[in-house]
Amino acid sequence: MTANTASLMDFLDEENAQLKKEGRFVKFRVLCGRQAPVSLIDGKKVVNLTSNNYLDLTAHPKLKAAAKAVIDTHGVGTAAVRPIIGTMDIHLALEEKLARFKGAEACLVFQSGFTVNVACCQSLMSDPADLLVSDELNHASIIDGARLAKAARKIYAHKDMKALKEILEASSGARRRMIVTDGVFSMDGDLAPLPEIVDLAEKYEAFVMVDDAHASGVMGENGRGTPSHFGLCDRVQIQIGTLSKAAGSIGGYVAGSRRLIDYLASVARPFMFSSSHPPSVVATCSAAVDVMLEEPQRIAKLWENARHFKEGLKKLGFDTGASETPITPVIVGDAEKAQAFSSRLFEEGVFALAICYPIVARGKDRLRTIVSSGHTTQDLDFALEKFDKVGRELGLV
Ligand SMILES: Cc1ncc(COP(=O)(O)O)c(C=O)c1O
Incomplete structure:
Protein backbone atom coordinates (compact mmCIF):
# COMPACT_ATOMS: atom_id res chain seq x y z
CA MET A 1 0.00 0.00 0.00
CA THR A 2 1.37 3.43 -0.88
CA ALA A 3 1.84 5.94 1.94
CA ASN A 4 -1.00 8.19 0.79
CA THR A 5 -3.42 5.23 0.58
CA ALA A 6 -2.28 4.03 4.03
CA SER A 7 -2.92 7.41 5.58
CA LEU A 8 -6.43 7.50 4.09
CA MET A 9 -7.10 3.98 5.44
CA ASP A 10 -5.91 5.04 8.91
CA PHE A 11 -8.26 7.99 8.84
CA LEU A 12 -11.19 5.79 7.74
CA ASP A 13 -10.42 3.15 10.40
CA GLU A 14 -10.47 5.82 13.09
CA GLU A 15 -13.71 7.34 11.82
CA ASN A 16 -15.46 3.99 11.47
CA ALA A 17 -14.32 2.93 14.93
CA GLN A 18 -15.76 6.14 16.35
CA LEU A 19 -19.05 5.63 14.49
CA LYS A 20 -19.27 2.10 15.91
CA LYS A 21 -18.60 3.42 19.40
CA GLU A 22 -21.41 5.95 19.00
CA GLY A 23 -23.79 3.34 17.53
CA ARG A 24 -23.92 5.28 14.25
CA PHE A 25 -22.19 2.75 12.00
CA VAL A 26 -24.72 1.63 9.42
CA LYS A 27 -25.26 -2.03 8.75
CA PHE A 28 -27.86 -2.86 6.12
CA ARG A 29 -30.82 -5.10 6.61
CA VAL A 30 -31.46 -6.69 3.23
CA LEU A 31 -34.84 -6.96 1.59
CA CYS A 32 -35.15 -10.16 -0.42
CA GLY A 33 -37.87 -9.52 -2.98
CA ARG A 34 -40.27 -6.64 -2.98
CA GLN A 35 -41.02 -4.02 -0.35
CA ALA A 36 -44.17 -5.52 1.16
CA PRO A 37 -46.27 -5.19 4.33
CA VAL A 38 -44.93 -8.63 5.27
CA SER A 39 -41.45 -8.87 3.78
CA LEU A 40 -38.54 -11.26 3.60
CA ILE A 41 -35.73 -9.37 5.34
CA ASP A 42 -32.32 -10.96 5.94
CA GLY A 43 -33.98 -14.22 4.98
CA LYS A 44 -36.69 -13.90 7.67
CA LYS A 45 -40.42 -13.30 7.14
CA VAL A 46 -41.38 -10.25 9.20
CA VAL A 47 -44.23 -7.77 9.56
CA ASN A 48 -42.54 -4.74 8.03
CA LEU A 49 -43.27 -1.57 10.01
CA THR A 50 -40.31 0.34 8.65
CA SER A 51 -40.85 1.32 5.03
CA ASN A 52 -42.68 4.37 3.65
CA ASN A 53 -44.79 2.15 1.43
CA TYR A 54 -47.93 3.84 2.79
CA LEU A 55 -50.31 2.74 0.04
CA ASP A 56 -48.60 -0.54 -0.80
CA LEU A 57 -47.95 0.63 -4.36
CA THR A 58 -44.43 -0.76 -4.78
CA ALA A 59 -45.77 -3.75 -6.69
CA HIS A 60 -49.19 -2.49 -7.81
CA GLU A 295 -58.46 3.90 -5.37
CA PRO A 296 -59.16 6.22 -2.42
CA GLN A 297 -59.97 3.10 -0.39
CA ARG A 298 -56.21 2.62 0.01
CA ILE A 299 -55.89 5.89 1.89
CA ALA A 300 -58.96 5.06 4.00
CA LYS A 301 -57.44 1.67 4.89
CA LEU A 302 -54.08 3.28 5.72
CA TRP A 303 -55.77 5.53 8.27
CA GLU A 304 -57.89 2.69 9.66
CA ASN A 305 -54.69 0.69 10.16
CA ALA A 306 -52.89 3.67 11.68
CA ARG A 307 -55.68 4.21 14.23
CA HIS A 308 -55.85 0.51 15.09
CA PHE A 309 -52.11 0.18 15.61
CA LYS A 310 -51.68 3.44 17.51
CA GLU A 311 -54.56 2.68 19.87
CA GLY A 312 -53.19 -0.84 20.38
CA LEU A 313 -49.76 0.51 21.34
CA LYS A 314 -51.29 3.04 23.72
CA LYS A 315 -53.46 0.37 25.36
CA LEU A 316 -50.32 -1.69 25.94
CA GLY A 317 -48.85 1.28 27.78
CA PHE A 318 -46.35 2.54 25.19
CA ASP A 319 -45.58 6.23 24.75
CA THR A 320 -46.43 7.10 21.14
CA GLY A 321 -45.40 10.74 21.48
CA ALA A 322 -47.28 13.39 19.54
CA SER A 323 -48.11 11.27 16.51
CA GLU A 324 -51.20 12.22 14.49
CA THR A 325 -50.45 10.22 11.34
CA PRO A 326 -49.44 6.69 10.23
CA ILE A 327 -45.90 7.42 11.52
CA THR A 328 -46.03 6.27 15.14
CA PRO A 329 -42.94 6.44 17.33
CA VAL A 330 -42.61 4.19 20.35
CA ILE A 331 -40.48 6.25 22.67
CA VAL A 332 -37.96 4.22 24.66
CA GLY A 333 -35.67 7.01 25.88
CA ASP A 334 -32.42 5.05 25.79
CA ALA A 335 -30.39 4.14 22.70
CA GLU A 336 -29.22 0.73 23.87
CA LYS A 337 -32.69 -0.31 24.95
CA ALA A 338 -34.17 0.92 21.68
CA GLN A 339 -31.62 -1.18 19.75
CA ALA A 340 -32.32 -4.22 21.92
CA PHE A 341 -36.07 -3.74 21.50
CA SER A 342 -35.72 -3.62 17.71
CA SER A 343 -33.44 -6.69 17.59
CA ARG A 344 -35.70 -8.80 19.81
CA LEU A 345 -38.79 -7.80 17.83
CA PHE A 346 -37.01 -8.85 14.66
CA GLU A 347 -36.31 -12.27 16.16
CA GLU A 348 -40.01 -12.48 16.95
CA GLY A 349 -40.99 -11.60 13.36
CA VAL A 350 -41.55 -7.82 13.47
CA PHE A 351 -39.31 -5.19 11.90
CA ALA A 352 -39.41 -1.76 13.57
CA LEU A 353 -36.26 0.32 13.23
CA ALA A 354 -34.56 1.90 16.24
CA ILE A 355 -33.89 5.61 15.77
CA CYS A 356 -31.47 7.05 18.27
CA TYR A 357 -29.49 10.15 19.14
CA PRO A 358 -28.21 12.15 17.17
CA ILE A 359 -31.04 11.57 14.65
CA VAL A 360 -33.50 12.35 17.46
CA ALA A 361 -32.86 14.30 20.65
CA ARG A 362 -31.01 12.59 23.50
CA GLY A 363 -33.50 10.72 25.68
CA LYS A 364 -35.99 10.47 22.79
CA ASP A 365 -34.52 7.26 21.36
CA ARG A 366 -37.31 5.24 19.87
CA LEU A 367 -38.64 2.68 17.48
CA ARG A 368 -40.34 4.31 14.55
CA THR A 369 -43.28 2.41 13.12
CA ILE A 370 -45.11 3.12 9.88
CA VAL A 371 -48.14 1.08 8.90
CA SER A 372 -49.20 0.50 5.31
CA SER A 373 -52.65 0.13 3.75
CA GLY A 374 -51.47 -3.36 2.82
CA HIS A 375 -51.21 -4.62 6.40
CA THR A 376 -54.07 -6.84 7.50
CA THR A 377 -55.58 -6.54 10.96
CA GLN A 378 -53.95 -9.91 11.69
CA ASP A 379 -50.52 -8.52 10.73
CA LEU A 380 -50.98 -5.58 13.07
CA ASP A 381 -52.37 -7.67 15.91
CA PHE A 382 -49.43 -10.04 15.55
CA ALA A 383 -47.07 -7.06 15.78
CA LEU A 384 -48.91 -5.69 18.84
CA GLU A 385 -48.67 -9.08 20.56
CA LYS A 386 -44.90 -9.05 19.97
CA PHE A 387 -44.53 -5.46 21.14
CA ASP A 388 -46.29 -6.49 24.34
CA LYS A 389 -44.15 -9.60 24.82
CA VAL A 390 -40.78 -7.92 24.14
CA GLY A 391 -41.76 -4.68 25.84
CA ARG A 392 -42.48 -6.58 29.07
CA GLU A 393 -39.33 -8.65 28.71
CA LEU A 394 -37.26 -5.44 28.54
CA GLY A 395 -39.22 -3.73 31.31
CA LEU A 396 -40.57 -1.03 28.99
CA VAL A 397 -44.23 -1.55 29.92
C1 LIG B 1 -39.50 14.91 5.47
C2 LIG B 1 -38.69 14.36 4.35
N1 LIG B 1 -38.37 15.17 3.33
C3 LIG B 1 -37.63 14.72 2.28
C4 LIG B 1 -37.20 13.42 2.22
C5 LIG B 1 -36.37 12.97 1.07
O1 LIG B 1 -37.16 12.27 0.15
P1 LIG B 1 -36.50 11.28 -0.92
O2 LIG B 1 -36.35 9.96 -0.27
O3 LIG B 1 -37.47 11.30 -2.06
O4 LIG B 1 -35.19 11.87 -1.30
C6 LIG B 1 -37.52 12.54 3.24
C7 LIG B 1 -37.06 11.12 3.17
O5 LIG B 1 -36.59 10.52 4.07
C8 LIG B 1 -38.29 13.02 4.33
O6 LIG B 1 -38.59 12.21 5.35
Whole structure:
Protein backbone atom coordinates (compact mmCIF):
# COMPACT_ATOMS: atom_id res chain seq x y z
CA MET A 1 0.00 0.00 0.00
CA THR A 2 1.37 3.43 -0.88
CA ALA A 3 1.84 5.94 1.94
CA ASN A 4 -1.00 8.19 0.79
CA THR A 5 -3.42 5.23 0.58
CA ALA A 6 -2.28 4.03 4.03
CA SER A 7 -2.92 7.41 5.58
CA LEU A 8 -6.43 7.50 4.09
CA MET A 9 -7.10 3.98 5.44
CA ASP A 10 -5.91 5.04 8.91
CA PHE A 11 -8.26 7.99 8.84
CA LEU A 12 -11.19 5.79 7.74
CA ASP A 13 -10.42 3.15 10.40
CA GLU A 14 -10.47 5.82 13.09
CA GLU A 15 -13.71 7.34 11.82
CA ASN A 16 -15.46 3.99 11.47
CA ALA A 17 -14.32 2.93 14.93
CA GLN A 18 -15.76 6.14 16.35
CA LEU A 19 -19.05 5.63 14.49
CA LYS A 20 -19.27 2.10 15.91
CA LYS A 21 -18.60 3.42 19.40
CA GLU A 22 -21.41 5.95 19.00
CA GLY A 23 -23.79 3.34 17.53
CA ARG A 24 -23.92 5.28 14.25
CA PHE A 25 -22.19 2.75 12.00
CA VAL A 26 -24.72 1.63 9.42
CA LYS A 27 -25.26 -2.03 8.75
CA PHE A 28 -27.86 -2.86 6.12
CA ARG A 29 -30.82 -5.10 6.61
CA VAL A 30 -31.46 -6.69 3.23
CA LEU A 31 -34.84 -6.96 1.59
CA CYS A 32 -35.15 -10.16 -0.42
CA GLY A 33 -37.87 -9.52 -2.98
CA ARG A 34 -40.27 -6.64 -2.98
CA GLN A 35 -41.02 -4.02 -0.35
CA ALA A 36 -44.17 -5.52 1.16
CA PRO A 37 -46.27 -5.19 4.33
CA VAL A 38 -44.93 -8.63 5.27
CA SER A 39 -41.45 -8.87 3.78
CA LEU A 40 -38.54 -11.26 3.60
CA ILE A 41 -35.73 -9.37 5.34
CA ASP A 42 -32.32 -10.96 5.94
CA GLY A 43 -33.98 -14.22 4.98
CA LYS A 44 -36.69 -13.90 7.67
CA LYS A 45 -40.42 -13.30 7.14
CA VAL A 46 -41.38 -10.25 9.20
CA VAL A 47 -44.23 -7.77 9.56
CA ASN A 48 -42.54 -4.74 8.03
CA LEU A 49 -43.27 -1.57 10.01
CA THR A 50 -40.31 0.34 8.65
CA SER A 51 -40.85 1.32 5.03
CA ASN A 52 -42.68 4.37 3.65
CA ASN A 53 -44.79 2.15 1.43
CA TYR A 54 -47.93 3.84 2.79
CA LEU A 55 -50.31 2.74 0.04
CA ASP A 56 -48.60 -0.54 -0.80
CA LEU A 57 -47.95 0.63 -4.36
CA THR A 58 -44.43 -0.76 -4.78
CA ALA A 59 -45.77 -3.75 -6.69
CA HIS A 60 -49.19 -2.49 -7.81
CA PRO A 61 -50.06 -4.16 -11.17
CA LYS A 62 -50.82 -0.81 -12.86
CA LEU A 63 -47.47 0.68 -11.82
CA LYS A 64 -45.55 -2.40 -12.95
CA ALA A 65 -47.39 -2.53 -16.28
CA ALA A 66 -46.77 1.18 -16.90
CA ALA A 67 -43.03 0.76 -16.23
CA LYS A 68 -42.75 -2.22 -18.55
CA ALA A 69 -44.75 -0.68 -21.41
CA VAL A 70 -42.82 2.58 -21.56
CA ILE A 71 -39.50 0.79 -21.91
CA ASP A 72 -40.63 -0.36 -25.37
CA THR A 73 -41.51 3.15 -26.53
CA HIS A 74 -38.96 5.33 -24.68
CA GLY A 75 -36.09 3.03 -23.71
CA VAL A 76 -34.43 2.68 -20.33
CA GLY A 77 -32.67 6.00 -19.78
CA THR A 78 -32.44 9.62 -20.88
CA ALA A 79 -28.65 10.00 -20.92
CA ALA A 80 -28.98 13.74 -20.37
CA VAL A 81 -29.94 16.37 -17.83
CA ARG A 82 -33.36 17.96 -18.22
CA PRO A 83 -32.29 21.33 -19.68
CA ILE A 84 -30.04 19.73 -22.29
CA ILE A 85 -31.98 16.89 -23.89
CA GLY A 86 -33.21 14.89 -20.91
CA THR A 87 -36.79 16.16 -21.07
CA MET A 88 -39.12 13.71 -22.77
CA ASP A 89 -42.82 14.19 -23.54
CA ILE A 90 -43.59 11.88 -20.60
CA HIS A 91 -41.70 14.12 -18.13
CA LEU A 92 -43.87 17.08 -19.13
CA ALA A 93 -47.05 15.00 -19.00
CA LEU A 94 -46.20 13.85 -15.46
CA GLU A 95 -45.57 17.42 -14.36
CA GLU A 96 -48.89 18.56 -15.78
CA LYS A 97 -50.64 15.71 -14.00
CA LEU A 98 -48.95 16.52 -10.68
CA ALA A 99 -49.76 20.23 -11.02
CA ARG A 100 -53.45 19.37 -11.54
CA PHE A 101 -53.27 16.94 -8.60
CA LYS A 102 -51.86 19.66 -6.32
CA GLY A 103 -54.22 22.36 -7.61
CA ALA A 104 -51.19 24.37 -8.73
CA GLU A 105 -50.36 26.15 -11.98
CA ALA A 106 -47.22 24.16 -12.63
CA CYS A 107 -44.84 21.56 -11.28
CA LEU A 108 -41.22 20.47 -11.66
CA VAL A 109 -40.03 16.93 -10.95
CA PHE A 110 -36.60 16.32 -9.41
CA GLN A 111 -34.57 13.15 -8.93
CA SER A 112 -35.61 12.85 -5.28
CA GLY A 113 -37.34 14.61 -2.42
CA PHE A 114 -33.91 15.40 -1.02
CA THR A 115 -32.78 17.24 -4.15
CA VAL A 116 -35.98 19.24 -4.55
CA ASN A 117 -35.70 20.54 -0.97
CA VAL A 118 -32.05 21.43 -1.39
CA ALA A 119 -32.78 23.11 -4.72
CA CYS A 120 -35.68 25.22 -3.48
CA CYS A 121 -33.83 26.47 -0.39
CA GLN A 122 -30.69 27.21 -2.37
CA SER A 123 -32.42 28.87 -5.33
CA LEU A 124 -35.03 30.93 -3.52
CA MET A 125 -32.81 32.09 -0.66
CA SER A 126 -29.83 33.13 -2.71
CA ASP A 127 -28.73 36.38 -1.07
CA PRO A 128 -27.32 37.23 2.38
CA ALA A 129 -30.16 39.76 2.69
CA ASP A 130 -32.72 36.91 2.59
CA LEU A 131 -33.87 34.98 5.65
CA LEU A 132 -34.75 31.29 5.74
CA VAL A 133 -36.85 30.40 8.79
CA SER A 134 -37.03 26.71 9.63
CA ASP A 135 -38.62 24.41 12.23
CA GLU A 136 -35.92 22.68 14.29
CA LEU A 137 -37.24 19.23 13.36
CA ASN A 138 -37.28 19.75 9.60
CA HIS A 139 -35.75 17.04 7.45
CA ALA A 140 -32.00 16.83 6.77
CA SER A 141 -32.55 17.90 3.15
CA ILE A 142 -33.96 21.23 4.36
CA ILE A 143 -31.08 21.64 6.78
CA ASP A 144 -28.59 20.98 3.98
CA GLY A 145 -30.52 23.23 1.58
CA ALA A 146 -30.37 26.01 4.16
CA ARG A 147 -26.63 25.48 4.50
CA LEU A 148 -26.21 25.85 0.73
CA ALA A 149 -28.44 28.91 0.59
CA LYS A 150 -26.63 32.21 0.91
CA ALA A 151 -29.43 33.56 3.11
CA ALA A 152 -29.28 34.11 6.86
CA ARG A 153 -30.99 31.31 8.84
CA LYS A 154 -33.20 31.26 11.90
CA ILE A 155 -34.44 28.06 13.50
CA TYR A 156 -37.54 28.07 15.70
CA ALA A 157 -38.31 25.48 18.37
CA HIS A 158 -40.53 22.71 17.09
CA LYS A 159 -43.96 24.11 16.15
CA ASP A 160 -43.41 27.11 18.44
CA MET A 161 -45.55 29.79 16.82
CA LYS A 162 -44.57 32.41 19.41
CA ALA A 163 -40.92 31.91 18.48
CA LEU A 164 -41.75 32.08 14.76
CA LYS A 165 -43.66 35.33 15.30
CA GLU A 166 -40.73 36.82 17.21
CA ILE A 167 -38.32 35.93 14.40
CA LEU A 168 -40.61 37.50 11.81
CA GLU A 169 -41.15 40.61 13.94
CA ALA A 170 -37.42 41.09 14.37
CA SER A 171 -36.48 40.61 10.71
CA SER A 172 -38.52 43.19 8.83
CA GLY A 173 -35.34 44.43 7.14
CA ALA A 174 -34.77 41.16 5.29
CA ARG A 175 -35.11 41.25 1.51
CA ARG A 176 -37.22 38.06 1.30
CA ARG A 177 -38.29 35.67 4.03
CA MET A 178 -39.23 32.03 3.50
CA ILE A 179 -40.76 29.88 6.24
CA VAL A 180 -39.99 26.20 5.66
CA THR A 181 -41.71 23.36 7.44
CA ASP A 182 -42.29 19.66 7.06
CA GLY A 183 -46.04 19.03 6.62
CA VAL A 184 -45.77 15.78 8.59
CA PHE A 185 -42.64 15.48 10.73
CA SER A 186 -40.82 12.33 9.77
CA MET A 187 -39.65 11.13 13.18
CA ASP A 188 -42.66 12.04 15.32
CA GLY A 189 -45.56 11.83 12.87
CA ASP A 190 -47.06 15.11 14.07
CA LEU A 191 -48.45 17.82 11.81
CA ALA A 192 -47.13 21.32 11.23
CA PRO A 193 -49.49 24.03 12.49
CA LEU A 194 -49.97 25.19 8.91
CA PRO A 195 -52.95 27.54 9.46
CA GLU A 196 -50.96 29.54 12.04
CA ILE A 197 -47.82 29.50 9.88
CA VAL A 198 -49.75 30.78 6.87
CA ASP A 199 -51.43 33.53 8.94
CA LEU A 200 -48.05 34.69 10.24
CA ALA A 201 -46.53 34.55 6.76
CA GLU A 202 -49.28 36.76 5.40
CA LYS A 203 -49.05 39.19 8.30
CA TYR A 204 -45.27 39.58 7.95
CA GLU A 205 -45.06 39.21 4.15
CA ALA A 206 -43.07 36.02 4.15
CA PHE A 207 -43.80 33.04 1.90
CA VAL A 208 -44.22 29.40 2.84
CA MET A 209 -42.62 26.17 1.65
CA VAL A 210 -44.13 22.91 2.89
CA ASP A 211 -42.29 19.60 2.55
CA ASP A 212 -45.04 17.02 2.21
CA ALA A 213 -42.77 14.00 1.79
CA HIS A 214 -44.80 12.07 4.37
CA ALA A 215 -48.14 13.69 3.55
CA SER A 216 -48.17 12.99 -0.20
CA GLY A 217 -50.59 10.14 -0.74
CA VAL A 218 -51.48 10.24 2.95
CA MET A 219 -53.09 13.57 3.95
CA GLY A 220 -55.74 15.70 2.24
CA GLU A 221 -58.14 14.86 -0.59
CA ASN A 222 -56.81 11.75 -2.42
CA GLY A 223 -53.43 12.33 -0.73
CA ARG A 224 -52.88 15.85 -2.06
CA GLY A 225 -51.02 16.81 1.12
CA THR A 226 -51.28 19.02 4.18
CA PRO A 227 -52.28 22.27 2.38
CA SER A 228 -55.28 20.34 1.00
CA HIS A 229 -55.95 18.83 4.46
CA PHE A 230 -56.09 22.32 5.99
CA GLY A 231 -57.79 23.98 2.98
CA LEU A 232 -54.74 26.17 2.36
CA CYS A 233 -53.66 25.23 -1.18
CA ASP A 234 -53.98 28.80 -2.47
CA ARG A 235 -52.07 30.27 0.52
CA VAL A 236 -48.98 28.02 0.43
CA GLN A 237 -46.63 29.24 -2.29
CA ILE A 238 -44.31 26.22 -2.51
CA GLN A 239 -45.62 22.68 -2.14
CA ILE A 240 -43.04 19.91 -2.11
CA GLY A 241 -44.09 16.33 -2.68
CA THR A 242 -42.30 13.04 -2.92
CA LEU A 243 -42.69 10.15 -5.33
CA SER A 244 -40.42 7.92 -3.25
CA LYS A 245 -42.76 7.06 -0.40
CA ALA A 246 -46.52 6.61 -0.87
CA ALA A 247 -46.14 6.75 -4.67
CA GLY A 248 -43.91 3.68 -4.44
CA SER A 249 -41.20 4.84 -6.85
CA ILE A 250 -38.58 7.60 -6.66
CA GLY A 251 -38.51 11.36 -7.10
CA GLY A 252 -39.60 14.65 -5.63
CA TYR A 253 -41.49 17.61 -7.03
CA VAL A 254 -42.31 21.21 -6.38
CA ALA A 255 -45.74 22.58 -7.26
CA GLY A 256 -46.61 26.25 -7.36
CA SER A 257 -46.96 29.18 -9.72
CA ARG A 258 -45.79 29.03 -13.34
CA ARG A 259 -43.26 31.75 -12.51
CA LEU A 260 -41.80 29.70 -9.64
CA ILE A 261 -41.40 26.64 -11.86
CA ASP A 262 -39.88 28.62 -14.77
CA TYR A 263 -37.38 30.16 -12.38
CA LEU A 264 -36.38 26.88 -10.74
CA ALA A 265 -36.02 25.13 -14.10
CA SER A 266 -33.43 27.77 -15.03
CA VAL A 267 -31.44 27.99 -11.79
CA ALA A 268 -31.98 24.91 -9.55
CA ARG A 269 -28.60 23.23 -9.61
CA PRO A 270 -29.60 19.61 -8.83
CA PHE A 271 -32.23 19.89 -11.58
CA MET A 272 -29.82 21.40 -14.09
CA PHE A 273 -26.73 19.33 -13.42
CA SER A 274 -28.00 15.82 -12.71
CA SER A 275 -29.66 13.57 -15.28
CA SER A 276 -33.40 13.07 -15.46
CA HIS A 277 -35.52 10.13 -14.42
CA PRO A 278 -35.57 7.12 -16.72
CA PRO A 279 -38.87 6.50 -18.53
CA SER A 280 -39.82 3.56 -16.28
CA VAL A 281 -39.72 5.82 -13.23
CA VAL A 282 -41.73 8.54 -14.94
CA ALA A 283 -44.42 6.09 -16.05
CA THR A 284 -44.55 4.49 -12.60
CA CYS A 285 -45.03 7.84 -10.89
CA SER A 286 -47.73 8.84 -13.36
CA ALA A 287 -49.58 5.57 -12.74
CA ALA A 288 -49.24 6.12 -8.98
CA VAL A 289 -51.11 9.44 -9.23
CA ASP A 290 -53.85 7.68 -11.21
CA VAL A 291 -54.15 5.01 -8.52
CA MET A 292 -54.41 7.65 -5.78
CA LEU A 293 -57.34 9.17 -7.67
CA GLU A 294 -58.97 5.86 -8.60
CA GLU A 295 -58.46 3.90 -5.37
CA PRO A 296 -59.16 6.22 -2.42
CA GLN A 297 -59.97 3.10 -0.39
CA ARG A 298 -56.21 2.62 0.01
CA ILE A 299 -55.89 5.89 1.89
CA ALA A 300 -58.96 5.06 4.00
CA LYS A 301 -57.44 1.67 4.89
CA LEU A 302 -54.08 3.28 5.72
CA TRP A 303 -55.77 5.53 8.27
CA GLU A 304 -57.89 2.69 9.66
CA ASN A 305 -54.69 0.69 10.16
CA ALA A 306 -52.89 3.67 11.68
CA ARG A 307 -55.68 4.21 14.23
CA HIS A 308 -55.85 0.51 15.09
CA PHE A 309 -52.11 0.18 15.61
CA LYS A 310 -51.68 3.44 17.51
CA GLU A 311 -54.56 2.68 19.87
CA GLY A 312 -53.19 -0.84 20.38
CA LEU A 313 -49.76 0.51 21.34
CA LYS A 314 -51.29 3.04 23.72
CA LYS A 315 -53.46 0.37 25.36
CA LEU A 316 -50.32 -1.69 25.94
CA GLY A 317 -48.85 1.28 27.78
CA PHE A 318 -46.35 2.54 25.19
CA ASP A 319 -45.58 6.23 24.75
CA THR A 320 -46.43 7.10 21.14
CA GLY A 321 -45.40 10.74 21.48
CA ALA A 322 -47.28 13.39 19.54
CA SER A 323 -48.11 11.27 16.51
CA GLU A 324 -51.20 12.22 14.49
CA THR A 325 -50.45 10.22 11.34
CA PRO A 326 -49.44 6.69 10.23
CA ILE A 327 -45.90 7.42 11.52
CA THR A 328 -46.03 6.27 15.14
CA PRO A 329 -42.94 6.44 17.33
CA VAL A 330 -42.61 4.19 20.35
CA ILE A 331 -40.48 6.25 22.67
CA VAL A 332 -37.96 4.22 24.66
CA GLY A 333 -35.67 7.01 25.88
CA ASP A 334 -32.42 5.05 25.79
CA ALA A 335 -30.39 4.14 22.70
CA GLU A 336 -29.22 0.73 23.87
CA LYS A 337 -32.69 -0.31 24.95
CA ALA A 338 -34.17 0.92 21.68
CA GLN A 339 -31.62 -1.18 19.75
CA ALA A 340 -32.32 -4.22 21.92
CA PHE A 341 -36.07 -3.74 21.50
CA SER A 342 -35.72 -3.62 17.71
CA SER A 343 -33.44 -6.69 17.59
CA ARG A 344 -35.70 -8.80 19.81
CA LEU A 345 -38.79 -7.80 17.83
CA PHE A 346 -37.01 -8.85 14.66
CA GLU A 347 -36.31 -12.27 16.16
CA GLU A 348 -40.01 -12.48 16.95
CA GLY A 349 -40.99 -11.60 13.36
CA VAL A 350 -41.55 -7.82 13.47
CA PHE A 351 -39.31 -5.19 11.90
CA ALA A 352 -39.41 -1.76 13.57
CA LEU A 353 -36.26 0.32 13.23
CA ALA A 354 -34.56 1.90 16.24
CA ILE A 355 -33.89 5.61 15.77
CA CYS A 356 -31.47 7.05 18.27
CA TYR A 357 -29.49 10.15 19.14
CA PRO A 358 -28.21 12.15 17.17
CA ILE A 359 -31.04 11.57 14.65
CA VAL A 360 -33.50 12.35 17.46
CA ALA A 361 -32.86 14.30 20.65
CA ARG A 362 -31.01 12.59 23.50
CA GLY A 363 -33.50 10.72 25.68
CA LYS A 364 -35.99 10.47 22.79
CA ASP A 365 -34.52 7.26 21.36
CA ARG A 366 -37.31 5.24 19.87
CA LEU A 367 -38.64 2.68 17.48
CA ARG A 368 -40.34 4.31 14.55
CA THR A 369 -43.28 2.41 13.12
CA ILE A 370 -45.11 3.12 9.88
CA VAL A 371 -48.14 1.08 8.90
CA SER A 372 -49.20 0.50 5.31
CA SER A 373 -52.65 0.13 3.75
CA GLY A 374 -51.47 -3.36 2.82
CA HIS A 375 -51.21 -4.62 6.40
CA THR A 376 -54.07 -6.84 7.50
CA THR A 377 -55.58 -6.54 10.96
CA GLN A 378 -53.95 -9.91 11.69
CA ASP A 379 -50.52 -8.52 10.73
CA LEU A 380 -50.98 -5.58 13.07
CA ASP A 381 -52.37 -7.67 15.91
CA PHE A 382 -49.43 -10.04 15.55
CA ALA A 383 -47.07 -7.06 15.78
CA LEU A 384 -48.91 -5.69 18.84
CA GLU A 385 -48.67 -9.08 20.56
CA LYS A 386 -44.90 -9.05 19.97
CA PHE A 387 -44.53 -5.46 21.14
CA ASP A 388 -46.29 -6.49 24.34
CA LYS A 389 -44.15 -9.60 24.82
CA VAL A 390 -40.78 -7.92 24.14
CA GLY A 391 -41.76 -4.68 25.84
CA ARG A 392 -42.48 -6.58 29.07
CA GLU A 393 -39.33 -8.65 28.71
CA LEU A 394 -37.26 -5.44 28.54
CA GLY A 395 -39.22 -3.73 31.31
CA LEU A 396 -40.57 -1.03 28.99
CA VAL A 397 -44.23 -1.55 29.92
C1 LIG B 1 -39.50 14.91 5.47
C2 LIG B 1 -38.69 14.36 4.35
N1 LIG B 1 -38.37 15.17 3.33
C3 LIG B 1 -37.63 14.72 2.28
C4 LIG B 1 -37.20 13.42 2.22
C5 LIG B 1 -36.37 12.97 1.07
O1 LIG B 1 -37.16 12.27 0.15
P1 LIG B 1 -36.50 11.28 -0.92
O2 LIG B 1 -36.35 9.96 -0.27
O3 LIG B 1 -37.47 11.30 -2.06
O4 LIG B 1 -35.19 11.87 -1.30
C6 LIG B 1 -37.52 12.54 3.24
C7 LIG B 1 -37.06 11.12 3.17
O5 LIG B 1 -36.59 10.52 4.07
C8 LIG B 1 -38.29 13.02 4.33
O6 LIG B 1 -38.59 12.21 5.35
